Ligand code: PEP
């Protein structure tokens with residue numbers, strides 16, 4: 001064996017896409033996806049006792065993790081939710097399953113993770129095919145436990161990211177929005193992934209959680225090892241392993257500069273987002289979970305412009321009840337009062353899945369059975385949410401909007417179901433606000449083009465540019481391979497936004513933007529020039545956008561719109577936006 005060379009300590013840099021600003025320094029924790037199995041391997045007769053011992057240890061570790069998780073859930077949510085894990089405990093103690101694994105191990109002589117995944121997978125498949133909702137649930141339990149056991153067999157510790165107990169920089173091939181929702185924000189200093197994009201929900205969450213993050217780092221998860229020391233630069237999209245003293249000094253200086261800018265921005269908390277010539281633009285924040293509300297209050301936002309309620313459905317084995325949802329919406333509405341919270345109805349699908357719903361796999365999930373399409377068919381699930389929102393509407397300033405609207409028919413159908421819920425509540429004598437504003441998200445080009453027709457059915461529009469861009473230019477928002485084609489300043493995007501604003505205003509509707517464009521200070525002159533009334537972005541970005549709005553004047557923004565009216569290149573339009581931004585707030589760029 002050769003002695004370790006100095007090169008193992010040399011600084012190495014990996015370049016990707018910075019999706020959440022900030023600098024993190026710490027020890028790497030490598031997270032591998034639960035379904036990554038090593039290649040099957042023939043094991044010798046003499047290895048069998050070792051394989052059995054590994055299997056038994058993994059079952060014991062899994063049992064201990066489930067008990068610990070159960071205890072945590074019982075303390076944080078309640079005994080009823082924690083009892084869901086009783087079924088998981090039964091799986092790790094199931095003698096028939098365990099005996100079959102041991103028999104197959106002796107017979108087939110393959111590594112135990114393969115034998116176990118085959119046996120457990122077969123059990124789950126058989127149960128999943130039975131036409132009985134209870135047994136189908138048990139199939140999901142087996143899958144869940146199976147992932148945990150394999151994880152332990154592979155020596156990766158608990159798969160529950162939320163249970164890590166020391167500070168670390170998380171490195172993974174990919175993180176799903178459900179993984180990200182589990183992160184313990186006080187221990188995850190930053191995260192780095194091989195794949196990903198700026199507008200994935202994982203990146204959006206990183207910004208909400210204020211966790212510096214870099215994605216699109218190709219094979220960083222293969223190159224790094226657990227325990228490596230890294231510096232992660234979320235501003236410039238760089239991960240540096242074994243940073244040299246010189247690098248650490250340079251980053252120290254950068255941090256001092258950034259902290260100064262942050263301190264200046266924090267002073268704006270109590271001020272208004274009004275341009276120098278007196279145009280007030282409502283500046284609100286996007287949240288994913290009720291806990292995010294503290295950050296919103298600190299940011300100086302005027303309420304919540306987008307509450308992505310589907311995050312409440314992720315990482316659960318059962319659908320949230322009407323009461324659970326009511327409590328969450330109430331908490332947010334109360335915290336932001338007198339400002340409003342705009343609750344977006346369930347937007348599951350795309351890159352956000354709830355395992356308990358067992359949704360069929362689709363070839364194009366972003367174009368598939370998601371959001372309002374799903375809700376209009378699963379009226380039971382939709383009504384539970386609508387009733388909870390209506391009940392919360394009397395306890396604060398609550399507005400509601402439907403995601404993924406493609407045309408008038410969907411809004412009418414959704415409104416009919418909403419009316420049924422109002423009727424039910426009236427009959428039950430439950431209070432709600434009959435005047436609650438109901439809006440449509442405009443994030444599909446068909447909705448933007450028919451905004452004049454949609455305007456007759458709703459009280460406001462909120463433009464979801466993240467999806468609008470991906471659908472209008474046909475660029476998958478998650479695919480870093482084509483991320484250079486995902487251009488917010490494409491002339492078609494500007495025209496679509498203009499159509500929506502004009503149709504909204506012609507019908508006395510206010511129009512907001514709640515996609516990531518709203519948080520980009522370079523694009524603020526463009527959106528103001530287009531006449532949007534509200535900008536809603538992650539809480540961490542609110543102070544920057546406020547500073548930008550306060551430095552701008554509407555005349556300059558309108559002039560920008562004139563200057564680009566016949567410009568055909570997205571890059572040139574972006575450059576012109578940058579020119580205006582640099583002239584008004586160079587410190588933010
Ligand atoms: C959008 O599409 O712009 C939006 C705000 O919704 P989401 O990012 O959750 O799809």
Ligand code: MG
Nearest residue numbers: 443464466467
């Ligand atoms: Mg969207």
